[in-house]
Amino acid sequence: MASNNTSALSTPVFNGENYQVWAVKMKAYLRGLGLWQWVETERQIEPLGNNPTLNQIGAHEEEEAKTPRALSYIHAAVSEPIFTRIMACETPKEAWDKLKEMYLGSDRTRQMQILNLKRQFEVLRMKDNEFIKEYVDKLMEVVNKIRLLGEELTNQRVVEKVLVSLPERFESKISSLENSKDLTKISLAELVHAFQAQEQRRSMRQEESNEEAFLALQKRKASQGRDKKQSGEKKR
Structure with missing residues (x-):
């Protein structure tokens, strides 16, 4: 009920x-x-039998x-x-x-749709200027379309696809995960979180590097300003 x-x-x-x-x-x-x-x-x-209650x-x-x-x-x-x-x-x-x-559509039409979507799935690669979440969201859009058409696509297959389609900058993290986890059992969410953590660390290092470069530039400008001032005083 x-x-x-x-x-x-x-x-x-x-x-x-x-x-x-x-x-x-x-x-x-x-x-x-x-x-x-x-x-x-x-x-x-089934019809009722004789003398039903x-x-x-x-x-x-x-x-x-x-x-x-x-x-x-x-x-x-x-x-x-x-x-x-x-x-x-x-x-x-x-x-x-x-x-x-x-x-x-007919079964034939659905199979053609599935085939085209599978091709999209296979050729997708993460771009160098993309974040991991942006790429996975784009990939999952294709995956969900395939699943809605009744085709099975396991989470493990999606994880494998992500691992083989990332740019070179993720290779060290992938190697680390291979050594520390069973990648046949890792969830997509866990994988994304691991790569997001790497992106955040890289972003923080880049910000620190930019800040250090900015401070060095300011220091150099200040030093050049003092040198010019001292040079002008000597000429007088």
């Missing part, structure tokens, strides 16, 4: 954009209501109500123009599959 908290949540509404995101939200919503299995497959309800009759009626209930939730989760395109569907699975075909 669905919890009251789940029932109180507002239904995610699909207006024709970002189908993959809506589908993930809607699937979770229907699961919370205990209805996703009635969308995922065509459910056949009141409890059996009630349970049977509840099971029978789940198919139209799931369909009504899908109807409520799409805008009116989209509803008119699925209103002839008689089961929630039929409506769900039609939406999937309309906005995600």
